Amino acid sequence: MPLCRNLFLQFLTYGFTTLTAATGVVAQAELPRGESFVDDFDSFDSSIWGVSDGWVNGDWQNCQWSRDAMNVQNGMLHLQFAAQATDNRDYVCGEIQSRKVYGYGTYEARYRTAKGSGLNAAFFTYIGPHHGQPHDEIDFEVLTRDTSMVSLNTYVSSEPNNGKRVRLPQDSDMSFITYSFVWSEEGITWYVDGEKVHETAAGTPLPTHEQKIYASFWGSDSFPNWMGPFDPPAKALTMEVDWIAFTAEGEDCQFPESVVCTLD
Template sequence: MTHQFGGGTMLAQTLMVMLLASCFALGGVHAEERELGGSFFDDFDRLDPERWFASDGWSNGNHQSCGWSKNEIAVTGGVLQVGFSRNPAANRLYRCGELQSHARFSYGTYEARLKTPPEAPGLNAAFFSYGGPPVGEVHDEIDFEILLKDPARVQAGGYVGGKGVELATPLLPQPAAKAFIDYAFVWEPGRVRYYVDGALVHELGEPAPTPEHQQKLYFSLWSTETLSDWMGKFQDPGAPLTMEVDWVGYTAPGERCLFPQSITC
């Protein structure tokens, strides 16, 4: 997220409240303990209920102007569709999609190939990992977020112990809505590296802290009418929007090249 955390800005404080409020919703009623996940590759030839579930029937706080709905999650033609539309959900005028893993993961390489909707101020298309209540006790998070007020850039960042980490907002090789783009982060003890189409765009590490706690994997597309300084002033897009995910993979430490698209090859 493109904010100076720890600098006392009102926006940073607002986002901290937002994320803490979201902790109880992120896991929903599916927060049961599960074994640590192992390496996998999913090309979405179907939606695997053993690996994923769709958030449904809640929102992550008052900042969110849409409600999560399983009706905004689908797999079509080998592509995951994460949607947003003007249909009521969770006492909101709009409904939006979020897919999350059952399993939690730790260090390793996380990768996904996705394409966002076109410019749509007030919306956020995200690929990220999250650990915190009710998934775990400590809020750690690693993020790729394409704010659709400017889909030519991606925000690479996250949280460690509930505090925001250093942010980068690199330009994408091409606007995120024009073609599929590969995103990857490599999470190691004391270091996180972020890649876009195989190129290193950001790195976290000493002396700054990095995440240490297990996290779940997420895709989401959501809107706000209050966080306009960050995500832009919301405008009704006038038609349903869709983030498309071609594939996603996780490679555990010590393994490599489990699928040909991987940066570990």
């Protein structure tokens, strides 16, 4: 199954007016360009983030995005996958998405996942047809059936490139891990806990459109070969996000934990 490719089928199948009213998401021409930021989630900053709420992305997704599956407490963003009946599904799941788009620079998040088959804990950027642009995307995805690995990928005009699974320094459900990628006109380089783990190959198509930033925790019982057979959790599972940051290309390191400090 292509990584995250179908995650946004809603943008192709839902009406523009309906989605705009429900989510506050607007066309690319209307999306403002974001500047460098560091969000340590001491509170929920609605000037940076919107919350996905009240829809599913397709028949294959077994949870409905819900504001109930997102909260900020004790300096942490919590995105949950939990049993809760809705009009569409038996489970709810959590996602935040930036209100602005971002271009070349360094994207970083520090988070800890739960463990469970059929679930995906993701930090990524995306822009697509709903925003009036081709589908461009850059991914970190922890398929939590195997918390020792993370999947990396890009999409350029809906075509996958540079996919790779890499081993994590420790299981993602046991400790917080920092996931970073640097995106420039020349290429993309991925880092885990400050160590380079992957880069785009020379001559590979690269994303060129400014993108929104997402963090999400969702499930499916439709892709056992990719995400593993869905195992209904006995209790609510949580992806804990310590911080998310963006540093625009050419700007100085904003905080000591940033990979930008080691690249300057």
